[in-house]
Amino acid sequence: MNAQAQVLKGHLDVLLLATLEAGPRHGYAVKEALREGSGGRFDLPTGTIYPALHRLAGAGLIAGSWSTVDGRRRRTYRLTAAGQRRLHADRSNWHDFATAITALLETRPWPATS
Amino acid sequence: MNAQAQVLKGHLDVLLLATLEAGPRHGYAVKEALREGSGGRFDLPTGTIYPALHRLAGAGLIAGSWSTVDGRRRRTYRLTAAGQRRLHADRSNWHDFATAITALLETRPWPATS
DNA sequence: CACTCATAGCTAGGTTTGCTACCTATCAAC
DNA sequence: GTTGATAGGTAGCAAACCTAGCTATGAGTG
Numbered sequence: 001m002n003a004q005a006q007v008l009k010g011h012l013d014v015l016l017l018a019t020l021e022a023g024p025r026h027g028y029a030v031k032e033a034l035r036e037g038s039g040g041r042f043d044l045p046t047g048t049i050y051p052a053l054h055r056l057a058g059a060g061l062i063a064g065s066w067s068t069v070d071g072r073r074r075r076t077y078r079l080t081a082a083g084q085r086r087l088h089a090d091r092s093n094w095h096d097f098a099t100a101i102t103a104l105l106e107t108r109p110w111p112a113t114s
Numbered sequence: 115m116n117a118q119a120q121v122l123k124g125h126l127d128v129l130l131l132a133t134l135e136a137g138p139r140h141g142y143a144v145k146e147a148l149r150e151g152s153g154g155r156f157d158l159p160t161g162t163i164y165p166a167l168h169r170l171a172g173a174g175l176i177a178g179s180w181s182t183v184d185g186r187r188r189r190t191y192r193l194t195a196a197g198q199r200r201l202h203a204d205r206s207n208w209h210d211f212a213t214a215i216t217a218l219l220e221t222r223p224w225p226a227t228s
Numbered sequence: 229c230a231c232t233c234a235t236a237g238c239t240a241g242g243t244t245t246g247c248t249a250c251c252t253a254t255c256a257a258c
Numbered sequence: 259g260t261t262g263a264t265a266g267g268t269a270g271c272a273a274a275c276c277t278a279g280c281t282a283t284g285a286g287t288g
Contacts, residue, residue, distance in 0.1 A: 009211075010123030010245095010274070015218055022224040028236050037221055041214050048275055050238065055274090072236060072283055091219050098212045100155050104129055105205050107151055110136040120246055120273075142265050162246055164267060169245090186254055186265060 007042065012052055013061075014090040015042070017083055020062060024078040027053055053077060061086050121156065126166055127175075128204040129156070131197055134176060138192040141167055167191060175200050 008015070019025060019033045027050055035043045056062045061083035064075045079087065122129070133139060133147045141164055149157045170176045175197035178189045193201065 008275075009125065010120055011215055012275080015215070018219055018221070019224060022222075026236080032235095033224060034218070036225060037218050038214050041210075042218075045276070045278095046237075047239085047277070047279090051275085054238095070284075074236070094215065094219060096155075098216065100152050101125055101129070101208065102212065104148070104151050104156075105132055105208060107132070108136075110133060110147060111150060122246075123274090124245070126246075140265075146264095159247070159249095160266075161248065161250090161268085166246080168267095184255075188265070 008044070011094065012044075012048070013056060014087065014094060016049075016052055016056060017061065017079065017087040017090065020077055020079045020083070021087060024076050026074040026076045028074075030077070056083070122158070125208070126158075126162070127170060128201065128208060130163075130166055130170060131175065131193060131201040131204065134191055134193045134197070135201060138190050140188040140190045142188075144191070170197070 015034060016030060019030045019037070025033065028046075030053070031044060031046065031049045034049075053062065053064070057064050057077070060080055062077045063080050064077045067074050067076060129148060130144060133144045133151070139147065142160075144167070145158060145160065145163045148163075167176065167178070171178050171191070174194055176191045177194050178191045181188050181190060
């Protein structure tokens with residue numbers, strides 16, 4: 001059973017891209033940025049974050065590179081040009097989407113029940 | 115390959131419940147209400163609508179009853195009390211969710227890249 | 229020293245969701 | 259007689275996110 005269920009509903013990718021817009025970050029920092037930036041609302045497990053970053057990297061939207069800091073390995077990601085484009089597109093799509101859903105949820109009354 | 119991809123991303127249920135708020139409708143009418151109410155943006159295939167309605171019925175959020183109109187069988191759905199409660203909750207969740215995402219996407223600049 | 233916690237990374241597998249692709253059937257229009 | 263809109267349905271795939279588990283380091287506490 002799923003206590004909490006899919007909090008981000010398909011909008012995780014945009015958010016990940018957005019956290020990288022200001023500059024490169026490693027995975028854990030992305031997770032923290034999302035948590036802090038949302039006031040704790042989006043505190044995602046690493047099992048969500050890392051696979052998603054791999055997915056974005058596989059799609060060429062971000063690029064990762066290994067480094068070692070204090071004997072701790074880190075994988076730092078940066079936005080690629082394609083990622084930047086995707087972010088812009090997704091941001092605009094989000095606005096359209098949110099507007100459409102909000103409008104539908106506020107439609108009152110709905111067109112006549114035939 | 116998915117040309118259009120999961121347009122509703124987990125928010126389908128609220129919309130279906132919302133279309134039934136004003137009164138009972140049969141499945142096809144729900145589909146049309148969604149299409150018209152969104153200006154054509156959410157023109158979902160019946161393969162999305164019907165299974166979703168079955169799912170909601172199975173969860174006790176809507177209740178369906180068969181009838182026959184002009185020799186054509188129809189299954190008319192109405193919101194249950196639980197469905198009404200769920201709709202109210204989901205509507206409020208949507209607003210919080212949308213606000214949070216929008217805020218994150220507009221966060222510029224993001225908290226310092228460590 | 230032993231332990232825990234925050235940091236940092238990872239994977240396997242399951243469930244849910246929405247979609248494609250298909251099927252049946254009636255009625256109206258051409 | 260065939261098409262298109264209406265009306266219902268299913269099987270099965272793919273993606274997405276989550277749970278649950280794993281390794282490892284460094285700092286702080288007992």
